[in-house]
Amino acid sequence: MSRKPAWWKESVVYQVYWRSFRDTDGDGIGDLKGVIEKLDYIRSLGVTMLWVNPFNESPDKDNGYDVSDYYAIMKKAGTMADFDRLLTETHARGMKLMMDVVVNHTSDRHPWFIESRSTRNNPKRDWYIWQDGKDGEPPTNWRSYFNPSCWELDEATGQYYMHSFATEQPDLNWANPEVREEIYKMLRFWLDKGVDGLRLDALALLAKPDKYADAENPRDIRYLTHNPGLHDYLQEMNREVFRHYDIMTVGEIAFATPETGVLFVDEERNELNTLFHFEVADEMPEWDMVRFKRIQMLWAESLKGRGFGSQFLNNHDHTRQVSRYGNDKEYREESAKLLATMIHTLPGIPYIYQGEEIGMTGVRYETIGDYQDIAMINKYVEEVGKGGDPAAVLRSLQPLSRDNSRSPMHWDDSTNAGFTKGTPWIKINPNYREINVERAEQDPNSVLAFYRKLIALRSRSPVMVYGDFTDISGDDAHLYVYMREYDGTKWIVLLNHGESPRIFTFPEAAIAQKTHNPVLVLGTHETSETWNDEGTIELRPYEARIYEMKE
Known part of the structure; x- marks a missing residue:
């Protein structure tokens, strides 16, 4: 983690999947006017950056990630006037706007x-x-x-x-300098409008393999990524575009490891500010605490003093975190708060995916016809075509379907969860009457209330942004305990990711001494207890606590 101060390092990012956020014209699809309508709500969370998924003109074969005109707004989303107003209104509330840009491929209609x-x-x-x-x-x-x-x-x-993705998404040839210059021209157009950040899609795929030869194992598609020339392209993009603007850049870097990932964000290399890696969201299908801790440790060590990372457990491509990595039944609220505490106190920039802040859960639709996810549908057709039982194939694909996170936002308990007065483009999760913003606003102990406290804490606590990171919990399969230290401030974060009470014993007696005077900064449960003279502390199921150590 680099300690060099920068505004973007202090960001908390809220991701808006606009087509599922708020529909203002009754066509069943969210729109940019719907995002504008809810800006006060977004601002109330305390977030500083709004990331909006692609809204460029598109045939919409892959929900906007197939662009047919980089300089126009998709009609479903609205107009350029709507975008200009969104940018102005976002800035008026003291927030910044991040645009999602697809540069590896276009639509076949481009x-x-x-x-x-x-x-x-x-x-x-x-x-x-x-x-x-x-x-x-x-x-x-x-x-x-x-x-x-x-x-x-x-x-x-x-x-x-x-085409690295759908057949309707042909890959651009980045080896052609004319292509690169057109992309840079397009980026300058949006940045000159005042966009504050760029989320750059599928960046690991820009450079193609040196030779077009068969792969030994075609199912391991790493050969599509991290090919020679990739970093040359990114350094050129930085020289030609990024360095001329005060912006935040984040790259979606598939198959990044701590060793390769640091190359993208090392502050001496002039490529990107930060990155998304997928060692958790793509490669850890269900919760594995020991594996997760190892991933966090290796990334922290690799980035220390060199660059900045990102923290997220769900987005528009991944199942909602409380269903996948928490307990979305009897401990839904507790586990949602615990996961939030973890993401916001580990090193890196925290990302919140819309609805995460009220503990929205993944959805299971009854038939393949209810799904819109092109990746899931194509996989279903492929597996059934090979003789798979349709019901069994559907069951196997449901847990990680991208539609788990794409069902519409729950605003209230009215018809269609307050998302639209029309017919939603994709079905609403049936539990919207119990889980919605209006209900959460009335409960001082809701997941939403906790997110606001957590984000406010980050805004006034540099230790959460720039602090050194030390894991003191070892390979415990349920407890995660770590220290953050910065400029004389020492915090200890304790997390019990499990359905049973757990006792943690501090490895260093000095930490347990009363002279350190542990003060509870924030906790998921009502409590006044600290640890005893023996340095042990009991945590309830899915309990999280943050202590500051006072000398």
């Missing part, structure tokens, strides 16, 4: 691709990745994220184009 596929000798042919087939088959056996092959035959020109 004018660039329409030109590129028109003839083999079109000037834009080399703006995308084109290859000849091999013995009547695709050029390689590579898979895409969403399909069994990342190659699609264009019958008119007789070549295959590469």
